[in-house]
Amino acid sequence: MWMGRVVTVVGILLSILCAYLVGHWANAMDIIQLVFGFVNAPLFATFLLGMFWKRTTSHGAFYGLLGGTLTSALFHALTTAAENSLGIKGGYLWMAMGKDRISLAKCVVFPSDMAQNFWLAAFAFTAVSS
Numbered sequence: 001m002w003m004g005r006v007v008t009v010v011g012i013l014l015s016i017l018c019a020y021l022v023g024h025w026a027n028a029m030d031i032i033q034l035v036f037g038f039v040n041a042p043l044f045a046t047f048l049l050g051m052f053w054k055r056t057t058s059h060g061a062f063y064g065l066l067g068g069t070l071t072s073a074l075f076h077a078l079t080t081a082a083e084n085s086l087g088i089k090g091g092y093l094w095m096a097m098g099k100d101r102i103s104l105a106k107c108v109v110f111p112s113d114m115a116q117n118f119w120l121a122a123f124a125f126t127a128v129s130s
Contacts, residue, residue: 024088025113033117034076041121042068045128068128075123079108081116090116 025031046065050056077093080086086095091107110116 021088030113030117033114034120037117037121037124038069038072038076041124042072042128045125049129064128068124071127072120072124075120076116079110079116079119081110081113084113089113 022028022031042065045068046061049064050061074093076090078091080089080091084090086092086107094107110119
């Protein structure tokens with residue numbers, strides 16, 4: 001019974017945190033595409049390799065999925081969209097290094113959040129399949 005209560009409290013706290021983070025996006029589609037880029041693109045590539053390549057192993061699938069997810073995180077940390085400043089919506093690795101405006105020139109800037117999410121998913125898919 002106590003575990004159920006603890007999990008309920010943790011779930012509520014995570015929901016509150018996610019609600020504050022989602023408030024930074026203009027519409028729900030941008031955040032959904034970002035989550036899909038982190039989760040669905042690597043998972044889809046892992047699924048395709050598992051279905052159509054006989055030499056796929058469980059360890060290879062796990063590490064491929066892990067590599068795709070980490071590639072998504074690194075891609076999001078190094079890129080941002082044109083209307084965004086560095087921070088929550090990408091480019092946070094540059095902010096962690098303490099360089100805000102100077103590093104924006106080094107950061108890859110996409111024309112919109114949707115373009116950034118598309119390329120994030122493409123890089124994640126490619127990382128799993130390579």
